[in-house]
Amino acid sequence: xxxxxxxxxxxxxxxxxxxxxxxxxxxxxxxxxxxxxxxxxxxxxxxxxxxxxxxxxxxxxxxxxxxxxxxxxxxxxxxxxxxxxxxxxxxxxxxxxxxxxxxxxxxxxxxxxxx
Amino acid sequence: xxxxxxxxxxxxxxxxxxxxxxxxxxxxxxxxxxxxxxxxxxxxxxxxxxxxxxxxxxxxxxxxxxxxxxxxxxxxxxxxxxxxxxxxxxxxxxxxxxxxxxxxxxxxxxxxx
Numbered sequence: 001x002x003x004x005x006x007x008x009x010x011x012x013x014x015x016x017x018x019x020x021x022x023x024x025x026x027x028x029x030x031x032x033x034x035x036x037x038x039x040x041x042x043x044x045x046x047x048x049x050x051x052x053x054x055x056x057x058x059x060x061x062x063x064x065x066x067x068x069x070x071x072x073x074x075x076x077x078x079x080x081x082x083x084x085x086x087x088x089x090x091x092x093x094x095x096x097x098x099x100x101x102x103x104x105x106x107x108x109x110x111x112x113x114x115x
Numbered sequence: 116x117x118x119x120x121x122x123x124x125x126x127x128x129x130x131x132x133x134x135x136x137x138x139x140x141x142x143x144x145x146x147x148x149x150x151x152x153x154x155x156x157x158x159x160x161x162x163x164x165x166x167x168x169x170x171x172x173x174x175x176x177x178x179x180x181x182x183x184x185x186x187x188x189x190x191x192x193x194x195x196x197x198x199x200x201x202x203x204x205x206x207x208x209x210x211x212x213x214x215x216x217x218x219x220x221x222x223x224x225x226x227x228x
Contacts (some may be wrong), residue, residue: 004157034216043119043206043219044158089157094214101146101213102171105157 002028006090008104013080016115021075021109023090031094033066033073038087047088048075053059080113087111117141119220121207127226128197136178136192136223140209148188148210148217149182151203158206164190165213197227 005024013019014024023033032051036044050057050066050073055066063076077084087110091103120139122200128134133192138148145166156176160174164184175181184190194201204224 030167033212036219041221043208043221045219046216049216091157101210101215101217102148102160102163102174103158103217104160105150107155 002026002104004028004090004104004106006088007109008107010110010112012112012114016080017080018074019077019080019084019111019113021088021111023073023075023089023092023106025071025092026070027093028104029068030092032092033064034091034093035062035064035073035075036089036091036105038089038108044089052094077111080111082113082115085111085113119207119209119218120204121188121220121223123223124221125224125226127228129196130199132197132227134207134225136194136196136198136225137194138190138207138209140188140190140207140217141218142188144211145187146210146213147150147184149190149192150206150208152206152222153203157208160189161192163213170213181194184226194225195223199227201225 003026034049038044062099065074087108089108090106093103120174147164149161152158163171166187179195204222206222208219210217
């Protein structure tokens with residue numbers, strides 16, 4: 001069955017450093033991969049979508065890579081700030097021609113940025 | 116404009132009871148999704164609607180779970196004979212179409228005693 005793995009341990013970094021979060025998937029060939037941010041008690045908020053034919057995508061301080069050979073996506077936050085502290089969810093999606101938009105989420109990685 | 120709203124925000128019920136959870140998607144969004152999330156886990160897909168029809172209900176755990184979207188807008192998730200294991204946060208999301216970013220509601224926290 002499809003499996004999505006993210007770092008289960010919390011990631012603690014110092015303000016100003018770059019945070020790198022990993023998402024690995026198996027038994028799956030997604031057409032795209034989305035990253036979401038989730039704060040406690042709230043629903044996830046969309047950050048970035050990267051398609052299988054894209055290697056890298058950037059948005060302000062965020063950068064996502066997508067390696068379909070390694071079956072891995074890396075999510076980077078540069079110049080991190082305490083306000084970036086949250087849980088980050090990886091969600092591959094798309095199943096060939098039957099694309100329903102259904103997302104399979106990883107368990108999330110909690111990022112803590114210390115001032 | 117208004118985002119996705121869900122009611123109630125919290126629901127406490129007893130084992131064996133029936134519950135209904137409501138989702139109001141963003142106006143004009145044809146795709147609607149239900150997920151459920153347990154503590155420390157990512158959201159788990161339940162069902163996807165495109166318009167009024169359930170296009171993918173492969174995530175519904177068993178026949179106690181049912182969802183409707185009769186007019187292609189508001190959706191209701193219905194759970195019969197609730198069990199303690201149904202306790203979770205139930206999230207609704209909508210999008211303009213499938214395969215793009217999804218907008219999530221705040222969720223309904225269901226507790227089955």
